[in-house]
Amino acid sequence: MAFLWIGIMLMLGVFLRAKVRFFQRILFPASLIGGLIGFVLVNAGWLGAPSTQGWKVLDQAPFGLLTFHLFAFSFVGIGFLETARASDSSKVVLRGALWIALLFTMMFSIQALLGKGIFSGWAALFGGSFETVNGYLLGAGFTQGPGQTLAYATIWEHSYQTANAINTGLAFAAVGFLVAGLVGVPLALYGIRHGWVSCKEGSGLSRALLCGLRDDVDRPACAYSTTHPANIDSFGFHLGLMAGTYALAYLVGVLWTLYMPKGLSGLGFGMVFFWGMLVAMGIRKIMVWTGSIRLLDDATCHRLTNMLVDFMICSVFMGISLKSLEDVFLPFSLSIVVATIVTLGLCVWFGRRCPEFGFERCLALFGYCTGTAASGLLLLRIVDPDFRTPVAVEIGVMNVCLLFIFDTTITLAMPHAPNPSFPLLWIFLGLAVVLPVIVYFLKMIRKPAF
Template sequence: MEATFFPFIMAVIWIGILLMVGTYLRAKVPFLQRMLFPASLIGGLIGFVLINMGWLGLPTTAGWKTLDQGPFGVLTFHLFAFSFVGIGFLESPKQTNNKVVLRGALWIALLFTMMFSWQALLGKGVFSAWVGLFGGNFETVNGYLLGSGFTQGPGQTQAYASIWENIYHTSSAVNTGLAFAAVGFLVAGLVGVPLALYGIKRGWTANDDSKVLPRSLVRGIMDADDHPCCAFSTTHPANIDSFGFHMGLMAATYGIAYLVAVAWTLYAPHSIAGLGFGMLFFWGMLAAMGVRKFMHFRRINTLVDNETSRRITSMAVDFMICAVFMGIRFNTLQDILAPFVLSVLAATLLTLVLCLWFARRSPEYGFERCLALFGYCTGTAASGLLLLRIADPEFKTPVAVEIGAMNVCLLFIFDTTITLAMPFAPKEGFPLAFIFLALGVGIPIIMYFLKLIRKPSF
């Protein structure tokens, strides 16, 4: 039985340990509180150091056994795909018929796609320029992963990179992509939080109650007398626990996604067969949406509680963020360290400038949308909500709802173009740069004609 703990069970145990350490440090260290670093980020950074120093492992009856980065990369992929199953089960907010919410969702979705495009072009440009000027034995196509790492997060980036490595034999794609995604979380905190505080000081917010952050938000844990309800039971515990039912439903749906991936791999044309498992997250979300529709048809949709699905999804994201840092091999980054750092700095500045420029010209709630967009375009949706909560602690503006509604626009209009194109980036002659350039230039023009760009408001 001892052998069954290695490597994946032990990897999960280490993630749990580091999440507890991160929670404790967030509650005790003032700097981490000022930066609002989540426990998953704190624990992940500690884990990154430990595993690259060779200090992460487990005691066995035969002595100490070292744990390497491999299991954490696998967990990152599956946690990300599983979280998309949870996203597929989430019901759209009822307020999405509001014109302001729809306008805001479209505004965020368009700019999110534009940011991806310019970040990816910038990363590829810096990598190519570095090789042209100074030489190097690394794949310049990996520079495109800056866009997915910053905007789409580690899971989707790993999905693209895995396809590149398996089909086109692109070296170090997964490690480079995970590194971009991990640094993106740092950018969201180190740049986004001071931006939010500066905007509040300058009076850019729509509400006047954003001067003091709640104690629970700063420390990261709730007070003893403050325990808000986070979910509702839909099954009787004498039959099956409600949380267990939701986990079972999501696990079964993940199994459907696996079958879709197998079928795609077996029957799709050889040139795209590798997308089968690489796009597992996408199949998972579609499968969950299909199951949800079927449950609506059978009038049993009340068995799915939105908040329980959200909590399970958020749990998967917390574990994923912590795991992504421990899946990075620092020694493989040394060859690209200079262009990597340069591209990250340039992308951070570009993202900040574009967010502020368009936010000042937003039809309404410009600064709140700026924070949500910046967090989303450097970390994840959770990063965007975290920054938004600094300026809008009670979510009195509709921007939080817009973040949820924008996923509909992304899925069916904009993000699908990038999602379907990115897997073919290393293919010789594939016009990915032209696709990104068309989106990067075309989207501001579309926004102008849709009257989503107006006179500066702050």
């Protein structure tokens, strides 16, 4: 029933995006609109399911569980996607991807330090029964999105008994999406008016982008069929392949939990999204070696992954318990405001001094550092609707850079944050100091261009 309610909220979001000008002006996706409405309804106790005993009210728990699995399942789809190789990319794309990757990791570190610092400072000055370590989740919620934040918080609650980590982490991630829209869209429009964009003649907002629905004459193909429908539908084949892969990832989580040392065993289920991506990448390699890669359609994997993300974003909001945030509401709100101002300031400062396509990269970075990659692409489409700049490609290539640079360090370190002997604070401080220096020595800081 929770899954069905998410679908209902998504349809309500689609309708409101198509009819309400306010949502069109700020480019709120249907998943965000539906999620906000669902958040109000579920916290008011108005959502439920009919049963033989009458109306059964739903709480936030099933929505949080759905968020976890939708996120992990989407990473299976990401693992099956054909990614751009660094050797195939131009020098400009590689430089832009590295610029985004380095600053993305720096921003994670700074946001996490701000959240932890504000939570600790508030507890010292005014007291409170909340866990100050949950402040680190600000960085995860803003930069890595709800799924990965939920993975960290789940490990914290199960392995370290950190109170209210899941709810706080989901709240940070949900508000991050709001920040991406409420701040990022006006920033994009401001840049267009002041001539900061590279493709001035092509910047603007199409009708389809505004209302979120396409016309009869604007209906591009969705995917290609790789199986015969008399045997199995192509979408059914891809979904079945993803489901089987997720089952293998779940098995990896079970084995990891059973046989790894106590300090690492908690990563088993908390990192199931990572295991899913690795298993999917391995299966894709096997399909290449065996010549059966023709059965895997990249566009279908994209559609299924994006669908899972839409459902996940909506479920994030519906999985937040407003009552559980009462004790931490003031430091939580303060950290959101401070992080938004700092993130915006740093993105604009570095974007102005970027070697090329500074404003486009600034917008993509801000969207990525407050929402997800989808948020960055959405903001980029406002100023570069036809993707004439290479920034959209850079967003994809930057994930390769992240995998082999510093973000992996954070991903492996965050699960151990509640351990008082773990030097997470020094890791974040080191990254926050070293990464801008690296950007400078790579000659990615030049005279302001806008």
